[in-house]
Amino acid sequence: MSKEKFITLISGAVPLPVENIDTDQIIPARFLKATTREGFGENLFRDWRFDANNQLIEGFVLNNKSYSGKILVAGKNFGCGSSREHAAWAIHDYGFKVVISSFFADIFKNNALNNGVLPLVVSDSFLKRLFDLIAATPTAQITVDLQNQQVKLPDGTSEAFEINAYKKTCLMNGYDDIDYLLSLRTEIRAFDQAHA
């Protein structure tokens, strides 16, 4: 399934300055029972957004109307824990296209990329600056320039980010890993038979 193409994004950002946000927070296990990929956004950060009586928890940032946008900014080691791709689906379905943090868990990073969500790694100091900036100006517009691998803040400062060249091509063109693998089927068949 090919994805939307990602080139440049200019958007507001939602700050979540918590470290080690695990996939059980992003999408609690009891919401993993669907057999399709749709609708997970509704339960993104479910237990932080809603209390036991399904009432909105006012203080949680996703319930705060001052913040909006397609960029989620989170503390380090985002996405640790389970391999559930439902976490990436929930983030994507909710409308985020980029997650910025100073550190991502491996499986989450792969899952995000496989769903057209860019996990963008910045330095600890840049992350702190970003949190401060959003706190001061909740509507601040952040520019994510994938082509040039730059994230820019409204005050003119910017930071370069790394992304694997292959993954960048996939994101920019909406390609999927599986298309490439399917093209290797003859070689794989030979390998499989040799290792039976």
Added chain:
Amino acid sequence: MSQKPKTIFEKIWDAHVVKRAEGYPDALFIDRHFIHEVTSPQAFDGLRQRGIPLFNVSRTTATADHNVPTKDQHLPIKEALSRHQVETLRKNCKEFGVELYDLGHPFQGIVHIIGPELGLTQPGMTIVCGDSHTSTHGAFGSIAFGIGTSEVEQVMATQCILQYKPRTMKIEINGTLGKGVVSKDIILYIISRISASGATGYFVEYAGSAISGLSMEARMTICNMSIEMGARGGLIAPDETTFNYLKGRRFAPQGAAFEKAVGQWKQLATDEGAVYDKVLQYDAADIAPMITYGTNPGMGMKVTDRIPTQHELKEISEQASFVKSLEYMGLEQGTPLLGKPVDYVFIGSCTNARIEDLRLVAGIVKGKKKAAGVEVWVIPGSKQVEEQAIREGLDKVFAEAGFELRSPGCSACLGMNEDKVPAGKYCISTSNRNFEGRQGPKSRTFLASPLSAAVAAITGKVTDVREFI
């Protein structure tokens, strides 16, 4: 021999690269693919949309574990969505011809327990599953790791996934373990030292005399939790313990083929002079019975220690998350956990629900009774473990102690099936995650070894197992 010395990890990885092309990740061949009901339905849908079958269906094995009830497994699953997911797995396996160890099947159980006990997991293999604790299988000297559903679909469609080779880390533990210290304590100790993200980007090899002295069951517990420090996976080089465990298992090579396989498996060791990207060393004597106090597995300590204060943390940036975590747990900074009453005891999960774990628990509780007011669940990891426990009479020991032995499944390891820890309650658990809400909304988890969990069940509070033995 002019070849560059290699780690065992590199040997297995390199032997499975179907294609390495400039600018692309490696196309890595997967020997064994395990699937379960939660992370497979969308992948099967993908195949259906493309109109393709599984690339090699004989390399895939399915079971139902996450959603299953642990009581009355012969009855239809009560909860509609769980039932639907298990039925979808059934339907998909039938349509695509995948071997399924369904509820009621003598081989059913938690996916990471049944693979090894059936001999499907073997040294030198590449093994994946849409589940992060796939790292468990690394105990046999294999490259085993969890993947997302898009990758499950890739493996179904092509028997390969695209992966960058992770960096390598060796964690060496030498010396003799103290009294009451078991493999769960080793891994909780390591994670408490290097944090929940300390091995991110790495594939770990565990080595040293304290590791090679462990049984296969104990090794699996360690490899299981590799993911809890962020590692892609963790492995232990195969040795006689591994070969003895595998001999005669249903899907292991048999007879002469087994001897031949052992000959090949013996090559699977890190060469002298091979270089790791990182090496850590610990002394087994420094490890004590461990317990976690927070909401990630890195927040652990010796059971006799006190919870740190926020000012003792290495980084100021960690303070806010630390405070939030203790608030969730209802615990005070700087206080000990010893003596803290527990409401639930969960002995189970792919970390500690093998027969050896149940034997450890039965050994220490024999002739004793659980404390009043504590609910104790013992959930075997598989049908075979359950039957073995009954054959050995462990069920009677548990019954006399007031422990409830149920049927296999993931159970209270994650709040997805009927077994949940209620909001605000404390559970000492042999599972692998203490995340907020992991065992049910607002549940509070202390991770510990089966021994520590068992003694807490008897005393009704967090206890130092060494006072008991």
